[in-house]
Amino acid sequence: MLDLLLSLLVGWPAILVTVILALIGLIRNDHRFLFSAAILAFPFSWFISGLPELHFPAILNLFLPALLYGSSYFMFRGREMIAWLLSIPFFLAVLLLLFLVWSQ
Numbered sequence: 001m002l003d004l005l006l007s008l009l010v011g012w013p014a015i016l017v018t019v020i021l022a023l024i025g026l027i028r029n030d031h032r033f034l035f036s037a038a039i040l041a042f043p044f045s046w047f048i049s050g051l052p053e054l055h056f057p058a059i060l061n062l063f064l065p066a067l068l069y070g071s072s073y074f075m076f077r078g079r080e081m082i083a084w085l086l087s088i089p090f091f092l093a094v095l096l097l098l099f100l101v102w103s104q
Contacts, residue, residue, distance in 0.1 A: 009043045019094055022068060022087060031076040038068035041090070048097060064090050
């Protein structure tokens with residue numbers, strides 16, 4: 001049971017749900033979806049911060065949820081372009097992780 005819960009919070013289901021929530025929040029201009037995505041992004045970004053294959057400092061992975069929090073804040077304030085720009089590094093990190101998994 002604990003393994004299932006861990007895989008749901010840290011594995012690909014959590015990453016997929018987070019990306020979907022972030023995209024819905026950005027497209028619909030709704031900060032609540034972005035905030036939910038930021039909450040869901042914390043466990044798996046904390047988990048991938050220990051992977052040596054990523055070749056950049058682990059502390060940068062912990063800033064990924066902070067980028068979504070910032071995106072949620074700017075979406076709340078009505079600054080959609082800044083919210084989109086803040087979310088780009090998050091999507092690029094997920095894409096990097098996807099390419100890393102596919103290459104092995």
